[in-house]
Amino acid sequence: MAVLSKLPHTAGTVKHRLIAIAGNPNAGKTTIFNALTGTRQKVGNYAGVTVERKTGKLELPSGEVVEVVDLPGCYSLAARSPEEQIAHDVLLGEAVGEQRPDKVVVVLDASNLRRNLFLATQLRDLGVPLVVALNMMDIAHEKGMEISSEKLAAALGCPVVPLVARKGEGIENLLAELEDVPCNQCNCTGVPRFIDCLPSTLEKPVQILTEGLSSSHLTDAETARSEALWLLISTLEGDDPAKITPAKVALARRVLHESKLSTRQVRAIETSARFRYLKDLMTAANAVEQDLPHRLTALLDRALLHRVLGPILFLTIMAVVFQSIFSWATPAMDGIQVLVDKLSIVTNQSLPDGLFKQLLLEGIISGVGNVLVFLPQILILFFFIGLLEDLGYMARAAFLMDRLMAKAGLDGRAFVPLLSSFACAIPGIMATRTIAARKDRLVTILVAPLMSCSARLPVYTLVIGTVFSANQHVLGVFTVGGLVLLSMYLLSIVVGVTMAAIFKKTILKSPPPPLLLELPTYKLPSLKSIMLNLMDRAKLFVARAGTVILAATVILWGVMNLQLHPVDTSAFDKARIAARSNPELGNNGYEKALAKINCQEAAFKLEHSLGGRLGKLIEPVIAPLGFDWKMGVGIVASFAAREVFVSGLAVVNGVNDGNENTSSLREHLQADRNPATGAKIYTPLVGISLMVFFVLACQCMSTVAIVRRETLSWKWPIFMISYMGILAWLGAFAVYHGGKLLGFS
Amino acid sequence: MHLPFARIEKMPLSEIVPLDQMPLGTRCRVLSMDEDSESLLRLMEMGLIPGVEITIERTAPLNSPFSVRLPGCTLAIRREDAERVLVRPLEENKG
Numbered sequence: 001m002a003v004l005s006k007l008p009h010t011a012g013t014v015k016h017r018l019i020a021i022a023g024n025p026n027a028g029k030t031t032i033f034n035a036l037t038g039t040r041q042k043v044g045n046y047a048g049v050t051v052e053r054k055t056g057k058l059e060l061p062s063g064e065v066v067e068v069v070d071l072p073g074c075y076s077l078a079a080r081s082p083e084e085q086i087a088h089d090v091l092l093g094e095a096v097g098e099q100r101p102d103k104v105v106v107v108l109d110a111s112n113l114r115r116n117l118f119l120a121t122q123l124r125d126l127g128v129p130l131v132v133a134l135n136m137m138d139i140a141h142e143k144g145m146e147i148s149s150e151k152l153a154a155a156l157g158c159p160v161v162p163l164v165a166r167k168g169e170g171i172e173n174l175l176a177e178l179e180d181v182p183c184n185q186c187n188c189t190g191v192p193r194f195i196d197c198l199p200s201t202l203e204k205p206v207q208i209l210t211e212g213l214s215s216s217h218l219t220d221a222e223t224a225r226s227e228a229l230w231l232l233i234s235t236l237e238g239d240d241p242a243k244i245t246p247a248k249v250a251l252a253r254r255v256l257h258e259s260k261l262s263t264r265q266v267r268a269i270e271t272s273a274r275f276r277y278l279k280d281l282m283t284a285a286n287a288v289e290q291d292l293p294h295r296l297t298a299l300l301d302r303a304l305l306h307r308v309l310g311p312i313l314f315l316t317i318m319a320v321v322f323q324s325i326f327s328w329a330t331p332a333m334d335g336i337q338v339l340v341d342k343l344s345i346v347t348n349q350s351l352p353d354g355l356f357k358q359l360l361l362e363g364i365i366s367g368v369g370n371v372l373v374f375l376p377q378i379l380i381l382f383f384f385i386g387l388l389e390d391l392g393y394m395a396r397a398a399f400l401m402d403r404l405m406a407k408a409g410l411d412g413r414a415f416v417p418l419l420s421s422f423a424c425a426i427p428g429i430m431a432t433r434t435i436a437a438r439k440d441r442l443v444t445i446l447v448a449p450l451m452s453c454s455a456r457l458p459v460y461t462l463v464i465g466t467v468f469s470a471n472q473h474v475l476g477v478f479t480v481g482g483l484v485l486l487s488m489y490l491l492s493i494v495v496g497v498t499m500a501a502i503f504k505k506t507i508l509k510s511p512p513p514p515l516l517l518e519l520p521t522y523k524l525p526s527l528k529s530i531m532l533n534l535m536d537r538a539k540l541f542v543a544r545a546g547t548v549i550l551a552a553t554v555i556l557w558g559v560m561n562l563q564l565h566p567v568d569t570s571a572f573d574k575a576r577i578a579a580r581s582n583p584e585l586g587n588n589g590y591e592k593a594l595a596k597i598n599c600q601e602a603a604f605k606l607e608h609s610l611g612g613r614l615g616k617l618i619e620p621v622i623a624p625l626g627f628d629w630k631m632g633v634g635i636v637a638s639f640a641a642r643e644v645f646v647s648g649l650a651v652v653n654g655v656n657d658g659n660e661n662t663s664s665l666r667e668h669l670q671a672d673r674n675p676a677t678g679a680k681i682y683t684p685l686v687g688i689s690l691m692v693f694f695v696l697a698c699q700c701m702s703t704v705a706i707v708r709r710e711t712l713s714w715k716w717p718i719f720m721i722s723y724m725g726i727l728a729w730l731g732a733f734a735v736y737h738g739g740k741l742l743g744f745s
Numbered sequence: 746m747h748l749p750f751a752r753i754e755k756m757p758l759s760e761i762v763p764l765d766q767m768p769l770g771t772r773c774r775v776l777s778m779d780e781d782s783e784s785l786l787r788l789m790e791m792g793l794i795p796g797v798e799i800t801i802e803r804t805a806p807l808n809s810p811f812s813v814r815l816p817g818c819t820l821a822i823r824r825e826d827a828e829r830v831l832v833r834p835l836e837e838n839k840g
């Protein structure tokens with residue numbers, strides 16, 4: 001009984017108290033969140049937006065378990081990017097489906113105290129129960145700032161805990177303070193808040209609006225005034241007025257009109273006045289800011305941001321990142337392939353033959369393989385991004401690239417995702433989350449798959465090897481193959497940049513977003529944070545895009561293997577029997593003959609499968625590009641992944657060695673002739689047309705799956721397939737017919 | 746708005762310069778900025794407010810953005826935003 005009585009009555013629906021962690025970007029929120037929750041974390045999304053939602057469980061010293069949420073960083077509650085909007089909504093209990101936090105930890109970077117206090121005092125004005133985590137005390141100390149947390153606490157009227165979160169110093173004290181803060185009630189009493197000493201220009205409108213609103217509020221006078229001020233700042237922008245009732249909006253508009261002020265003017269006045277107020281507060285806390293440059297940072301920046309050296313170093317760093325996704329991931333990907341193959345072999349041996357086994361082997365197991373094979377690239381890319389971000393270099397990269405990317409209508413932060421897309425668009429698209437403006441992020445996502453990814457390489461290799469004498473030298477050091485390959489990469493860049501500019505000017509038209517870029521001091525990275533982040537990426541990818549990729553693989557397997565009508569394969573059985581009973585062949589010859597018959601049978605079956613029929617069905621569409629139905633089958637098959645084009649082409653041609661580097665498939669293709677005219681099918685012109693098609697078409701269901709996940713709708717992935725498909729057709733058509741007109745073949 | 750216009754008018758005109766015209770490395774005080782620009786409002790929230798003393802550190806390779814050191818942090822400002830921030834060089838530069 002005693003045990004039973006301890007159980008809460010509402011077992012199963014217990015709501016833990018919620019503690020939110022807020023603060024400026026880079027103040028150390030995530031580090032503190034990790035220190036508090038360890039590995040008991042969950043990553044998800046906020047309802048309806050692609051902003052990441054990180055929560056975890058924490059046990060307070062008293063034994064109470066509370067939920068902790070790590071909010072996106074923001075500079076001011078008036079800010080308007082999706083991330084900042086979410087932070088604001090959660091803090092004020094306005095976010096859909098989110099509980100209002102019972103207590104808030106506001107993390108401050110002590111080395112930049114005044115700016116960080118800005119947000120803290122905005123929260124205090126609104127009556128949010130606060131604990132101030134005064135982080136980065138080590139850096140403040142290095143800068144010669146001696147901040148007294150007691151004096152700051154007295155000036156702010158709420159608990160202040162000094163921390164060096166990266167070393168775990170101060171976390172204990174933070175826990176103790178967290179326990180003591182009363183829930184849901186303002187704990188900052190007894191000191192003048194900013195809202196009590198507004199400049200005269202704001203005093204009157206705030207006063208009038210507070211009176212106008214008063215009937216509907218039960219809060220204390222200061223909080224009511226803060227809410228009025230808040231309303232004056234947020235109404236007219238019209239970004240998201242849904243959450244504010246029309247009556248309030250109308251009232252606020254009228255007040256603004258009467259006082260001849262605009263929302264922006266109120267914002268500007270509030271900002272300046274609050275900074276002036278903070279100066280006094282800091283003087284009271286004996287925390288005078290030092291305008292000294294961080295020595296190490298100044299030194300490193302002299303090289304890393306140098307006008308000539310800076311870009312060279314940037315390109316070098318990017319080359320290392322790119323090379324590592326491109327080639328270091330290969331052994332791991334091969335390893336995954338070996339494991340998947342092993343699993344196939346075991347399954348093959350332990351199950352009876354039949355359609356189910358085939359589905360399991362070629363649909364499900366290879367589908368799982370298709371998902372896992374992306375993990376090495378994703379992990380390597382996000383390791384580097386995490387490392388560079390933690391070091392403080394990513395902001396410098398955006399600084400260096402801002403102007404150049406702006407010319408294409410892109411954000412400076414789009415560079416790394418686009419570069420990564422040359423290895424694989426999946427991690428590249430996942431990395432676009434650092435781009436704050438929604439439309440700019442969409443533009444980047446839409447053009448990322450145009451970057452020539454590594455899965456296209458086998459196709460280029462096969463085609464170049466088939467239609468050109470790839471090793472022939474031109475212009476001395478270059479080879480034909482190398483030059484053709486280079487031009488494919490250049491084509492992908494040119495088209496990508498052009499499409500970005502077009503999208504930015506048409507369907508995703510938006511003014512260039514403000515550059516909100518702080519160049520932080522360089523810091524030693526924390527491996528633990530990077531690793532935790534890597535685990536999140538991996539989990540998110542497998543759980544979200546993985547399911548779609550798996551399902552698509554199974555469907556595609558069905559398309560390539562199921563026949564609409566039963567086909568007659570008895571001819572092959574007869575041929576096998578004939579081969580066995582042919583004494584002239586001998587053991588070796590029999591094996592060879594059998595392999596040949598099997599290949600022919602596979603080709604026959606594929607021809608009559610849904611995929612084969614689709615290949616023939618689309619032949620009239622692709623014939624103007626110089627393609628035949630066999631390439632059509634390859635194109636259908638390549639939707640699983642582009643490199644499958646090669647093995648698909650091998651099967652449909654009845655070649656059992658589907659490797660782009662060996663000669664058997666190449667020779668077969670070189671000999672392939674049009675049955676009607678007897679002309680060669682794989683001419684150099686058709687080859688180039690085919691490669692151009694592969695550069696431009698979105699033949700990758702994993703990309704489609706990840707775009708669906710990152711945009712939370714089918715609209716954009718469908719748009720992407722369509723626009724890239726049209727582009728590919730037009731491109732290949734122009735090459736084929738343009739070439740013919742110029743007399744090439 | 747924040748600095749009474751009377752005071753700005755009394756200064757020799759040559760001393761009031763848009764931020765983008767200042768030579769790199771100078772220290773100056775922010776006098777006023779265009780408050781009707783969203784970018785500048787955001788920069789204000791990041792600490793670039795009238796009255797603050799700043800150092801123009803460098804520009805990126807294509808001459809934009811600038812990096813500007815404030816007490817406590819370093820911010821990037823695009824050239825087109827910098828044009829709308831008026832500053833006055835501090836005495837110490839002349840020494």
Ligand SMILES: Nc1nc2c(ncn2[C@@H]2O[C@H](COP(=O)(O)OP(=O)(O)OP(=O)(O)O)[C@@H](O)[C@H]2O)c(=O)[nH]1
Binds near residue numbers: 027163164390524
């Ligand atoms: N020197 C020092 N570095 C710290 C401290 N706390 C965090 N850092 C480092 O500061 C950087 C930023 O920390 P994060 O925890 O990612 O900051 P954040 O506020 O979550 O940043 P965003 O998620 O970008 O908003 C990381 O490189 C940390 O390792 C500290 O107390 N001292």
